[in-house]
Amino acid sequence: MALLEVEGLTVAFRRQAGLFRQRTMEVIHGLELTVDAGQVVAVVGSSGSGKSLLAHAIMGLLPDNAHCSGSIRYDGTLLDAARVSELRGKEIAIVPQSVTYLDPLIRVGKQVRHAASAGGGEGERLQKQVFARNGLAEETARMYPHELSGGMARRVLASTAIISGAKLIVADEPTPGLNEAAALETARQFRELADAGCAVLFITHDIQLALSFADRIVVLYAGTVMENAAAADFAGDGERLRHPYTKALWQALPGNGFKPLGGSQPHPDMLPPGCLFAPRCCHASEDCTSQRPEFMPLRDGAVRCFHAS
Amino acid sequence: MRSRDNHSLLRLMKALLWKALRLASLLAAISIVSFILVSNSPVDPVQAYIGADMLVVSHEQRELIASYWGLDDPPAEQFFRWGSALLHGDMGVSMIYQQPVTEVIGERFVSSLSLMAVSWLLSGIIGFTAGVLAAMNKGRWLDRIIKWYCYALASTPTFWMGLVLLIVFAVWLGWFPVALGVPAGKLAEDVSLLDRLRHMILPALTLSIVGISSIALHTRQKLIDVLESDYVWFAKARGEKGFTLFFRHGLRNIALPALTLQFTSFGELFGGAVLAEQVFSYPGLGQATVEAGLRGDVPLLLGIVLFTAIFVFAGNAIADVLYRTVDPRMKERGTL
Structure with a gap:
């Protein structure tokens, strides 16, 4: 059953251009994805593809000058501003990117206890339990954020989500800077959470890591989803993949030919009129450069391409 | 934990000593600069002290006041006299308030x-x-x-x-x-x-x-x-x-x-x-x-x-x- 359903999500920023003119810059366009309970869905994309913004939009904590349309539903009901503010930290939790998300003046144990729904002695017991489970020494609780190593910081951040008892966990790039073993360990943790019944949305740019534990892969490009595929579709030469960009990503991996894709992702200010990927696509036809393809279901997945079959 | 406390105490002592040194040098520098400024000031202390009675006070009397205050000694000597008294805790007597x-x-x-x-x-x-x-x-x-x-x-x-x-x-x-x-x-x-x-x-x-x-x-x-x-x-x-x-x-x-x-x-x-x-x-x-x-x-x-x-x-x-x-x-x- 889908716990999180994002439909036609569009995020635009208003920006002052000159003295009187305001410009809007659309950074996420018609984004669709669903996450079921017990599932890990990895959102994969390069930087600037709108991954973090998606996380912020789900939490209902976009900057003031952002305008958001489309719908986000949680457990079947629309997640509007009032409801998300009610559910944040209780049903929906986020694991942020870096140690700067911890208050520099508060001991980390206390900050983790703040995230627990239970207070007092129960909160402390839970925090000790979560720290032990995450391989954090008991003394870590008495440290300040600046005293943590990179790996410890990530575990502390993950602890806040685990202790909250949330059913939907959004992890916003929780692995950069970790060595491979630590990254895999983090991944295993989120897998366990999903196996225990949580819905996990795992945002990353590391497609290999995502493939090692996620159920579905959502490929983001220039602010929209190009393909939604099962992790199992990433195999062989990528013949089961639906979109040229996904195939290119797959073939760029060291084990699959190491073929780089030329060109770069368009800036939100200068989007091509047709398919966003057309300028870099070797199959691009006339249609591709003039019209945007719809996001269509295909073979137990979905794709945004005229030529997919 | 105890050794850490001792360590931080030692560091505090060192810091305090350093601060005291800085204060002492600051005060010395300020004294010298202020003294130079004051001794080059156009205000004549004797005249300022006497004020309106200037006409009835003779030249000799004025010199007497000046020498009583030590104003006719060279500035360096005045400064060292004041400085050594200061070190003994004596800041001198205010001329205007006596x-x-x-x-x-x-x-x-x-x-x-x-x-x-x-x-x-x-x-x-x-x-x-x-x-x-x-x-x-x-x-x-x-x-x-x-x-x-x-x-x-x-x-x-x-x-x-x-x-x-x-x-x-x-x-x-x-x-x-x-x-x-x-x-x-x-x-x-x-x-x-x-x-x-x-x-x-x-x-x-x-x-x-x-x-x-x-x-x-x-x-x-x-x-x-x-x-x-x-x-x-x-x-x-x-x-x-x-x-x-x-x-x-x-x-x-x-x-x-x-x-x-x-x-x-x-x-x-x-x-x-x-x-x-x-x-x-x-x-x-x-x-x-x-x-x-x-x-x-x-x-x-x-x-x-x-x-x-x-x-x-x-x-x-x-x-x-x-x-x-x-x-x-x-x-x-x-x-x-």
């Missing part, structure tokens, strides 16, 4: 202290609150009013503010006395605490109003930064809101910089007091400074200069120590 300098400073400082303490507290509390309110309402009318008020005050000279208050509250409305620290013509033993308070309100208000803007603007900017920080975002994402959010993350992170700023403002506080006391003829240290300067009272002037330096230094040192003991990020880093 009283030991320490006594003059002591008396004057007590009346200035209450004035400065009241305005320091008032400007700190009001400024901090205003800054917080402005930041919480960023861009709205309350923020605009507070900002406008602060900018206007930041460019207002203290003496002008004092004159305005004087005209409005003392002259037009007659709520407060026009000048002095106690009612004129009243015997010292008849002066009540209420009298003193009534005389202190306007000068204290002047100093507070002028002192508000820097702390308010600073707090406002700091809180805006904190509210836009990643950790406040994450606190919101964990479901914290309203007063809990502000108390846990906002207040803690802005209180320390605000306190530091307030302690380092001792210098401006003293500078403001000089002007405010002059406007209100309030018998404080600031007024004594002006008198000593205009009438060439070198021992008193140097005494006040040294005292002020220690006062301002103490403010800075308190701010420094506060930061070191309260902010966990500073604790680990050794030297002062």
